[in-house]
Amino acid sequence: MSNRDLTRLLHRIGRRGASLGFVGLLCLAIAASLAFPPAEQRAATGYTVLAAIAPLDVWALAWCATGALCLVQMFLRSDRIAFAAATALLLLYGLVYLISTFNGDNPRGWVGAAVWLAFGGWIALIATWPEAEAADRATGGAAVIVADADGLIQSWNPQAAKLFGWSTEEAVGRPLTILMPSRLRHQHVEGLARVRVTGASELAGRIIPLIGLRRDGSEFPIALTVNAWHSDDGIAYTGVIRPLRGGDAD
Template sequence: MSNGVLARVLHRIGRRGASLAFVGLLCLAIAASLAFAPPGQRAAPGYAVLAAIAPLEVWAVAWCATGTLCLVQMFLRSDRLAFAAATALLMLYGLVYLISTFTGDNPRGWVGAAVWLAFGGWIALIATWPEAVTADRPTGGAAVVVADADGLIQSWNPQAAKLFGWSTEEAVGRPLTILMPPRLRDRHVEGLARVRVTGVSELAGHIIPLVGLRRDGSEFPIALTVNAWHGDDGIAYTGVIRPMRGGDAD
């Protein structure tokens, strides 16, 4: 039971959210270590340097606020503020330790500086990962589109017709590119060509945030899940499409 709950939570928050959970808990632990540091620990060079800039309690509040922000935004679609705050605080810590090395206040501060700066760089790198997709389930189920190896639509369910504005009769036989803005079409065609050569789709099974194109020319955000399978006529694709927030069909 607990494993199932954990799996659902991880699927919901994605890699970015899981990283924010780790960073958030670490920030709270650092906040506690600063707020409740015993007198002997406060006299250590690293703590003394921090206290010379601001009371340790102020640093503790900064870490606590950052940790709380990370734990809150790990469940949200927009988490950039949490990543920015965590990166900034880690980099600031690293710079303080590095400067204290050159001033002589903390001769071995370069060790802490290397750790904090590397950690901050790691968080900045994670911030570039694709965000977790939170798709709203449209009324009547998801849009389901089946296409052949050349990207020509073979099957089109009623929800797809409602979402994109093309009837089944109009959509079947047309290329999948009618569902995407022109700027994305070349990459799509290149991907199909690559799969025809390798027989493997790197996108299969993943939830992909994209932009859809309705028949009237309007664009809207979608979440696409692609499955590739091999039939008698070669490779074929099934795409399950859901509009993301702000992209529901009328």
């Protein structure tokens, strides 16, 4: 996989998806440890406590199903079910360990309980991050594009794909100039150069009427609101684009 392909994949998944992928792999690892434990490990206190509630194979199946769900929904726009399932299973595990501490079955179970409950709380916190659907609603269904200091597209929401005709995989990594007629591109390049020198954009926060260019070569009027901000990699831009009357993709 090339760096460009990896960049596209990471931007499509986002922070929520990446976190969900990590949780999914962890769930599968836990499932394997429960399904195929060595004989001496099966006799460990933690395993006997779990086996007293349900067979280890049942626990393994629950972790495996949760892990598979996380790995599938990490690529989807709505991932609430996966986050809810992972949080519930982690908290349940923590409660089992905590209860076993109080009833004397596992005197040091509070250590495992603290770890599992903290992990479950962390997953519940990540679940509060905005997902793709919420981001679309927050921008009123507008096209939202993020670009780096060189004007290369880094993020591309579904409405941008609908408006301009480029899919996320096709758009990420390409220059913003694909979205504008050739007669406007020189002005755009000069503007980026000025921002790199001054560190600020004169157009930030303003609604700018422009002409957009679809993939099929057709032009249409748009309203652009752009903001420049400083990231770890330098200046980045976020543009919110809405078609003006007569320019909707529908």
